[in-house]
Amino acid sequence: LYQAHFCKVRLCPMCAWRRSLKIAYHNKLIVEEANRQYGCGWIFLTLTVRNIEGEALKPTISDMMKGWNRLFGYKRIKTATLGYFRALEITKNHEADTYHPHFHVLLPVKRNYFGKNYIKQAEWTSLWKRAMKLDYTPIVDIRRVKGKAKVDAEQIESDVREAMMEQKAVLEISKYPVKDTDVVRGSKVTDDNLNTVFYLDDALS
Numbered sequence: 001l002y003q004a005h006f007c008k009v010r011l012c013p014m015c016a017w018r019r020s021l022k023i024a025y026h027n028k029l030i031v032e033e034a035n036r037q038y039g040c041g042w043i044f045l046t047l048t049v050r051n052i053e054g055e056a057l058k059p060t061i062s063d064m065m066k067g068w069n070r071l072f073g074y075k076r077i078k079t080a081t082l083g084y085f086r087a088l089e090i091t092k093n094h095e096a097d098t099y100h101p102h103f104h105v106l107l108p109v110k111r112n113y114f115g116k117n118y119i120k121q122a123e124w125t126s127l128w129k130r131a132m133k134l135d136y137t138p139i140v141d142i143r144r145v146k147g148k149a150k151v152d153a154e155q156i157e158s159d160v161r162e163a164m165m166e167q168k169a170v171l172e173i174s175k176y177p178v179k180d181t182d183v184v185r186g187s188k189v190t191d192d193n194l195n196t197v198f199y200l201d202d203a204l205s
């Protein structure tokens with residue numbers, strides 16, 4: 001690419017695609033370096049709130065940012081993790097005309113996380129609930145990215161598998177905050193599309 005001017009609008013398919021490539025590349029380097037320096041484990045966390053109407057999108061996202069800061073201020077979380085990469089994703093329920101903002105988080109954890117520092121899914125859920133000051137129980141998903149090598153498997157093979165799983169997690173976390181073809185449907189100016197662009201463009205700015 002010799003020269004180009006990009007709009008950097010988050011809903012722009014071209015800019016979102018370029019951004020995700022760049023982030024994926026950076027994240028891959030960071031993951032490799034973290035592995036080299038700390039030999040850490042990786043977990044993949046998804047933090048959600050209930051679906052909301054368009055007008056509530058922007059304030060909900062800023063609540064989630066505050067909730068995030070509270071969550072990662074808790075000693076329990078701080079002692080178990082080494083850092084994070086957090087990505088906001090917003091999906092739309094076209095039938096109900098509601099939005100679903102959620103965080104995808106890639107967390108490097110200390111070796112002892114899977115021992116004494118282990119945080120169960122129920123505990124992640126209650127900590128996120130507390131941090132967000134919610135009066136309902138939110139859906140929280142937590143999974144391990146990197147499996148421990150099986151004793152019977154050959155080391156080289158498990159290394160490859162681990163690298164592939166990490167790669168998958170890196171790509172997942174680096175993708176666009178919104179999938180343009182998912183939120184904006186067709187090229188027609190419909191009420192649904194107008195609403196989507198109106199709320200998402202403002203909320204993502």
Ligand SMILES: [Zn+2]
Pocket residue numbers: 006007008009012013014015016
């Ligand atoms: Zn653009």
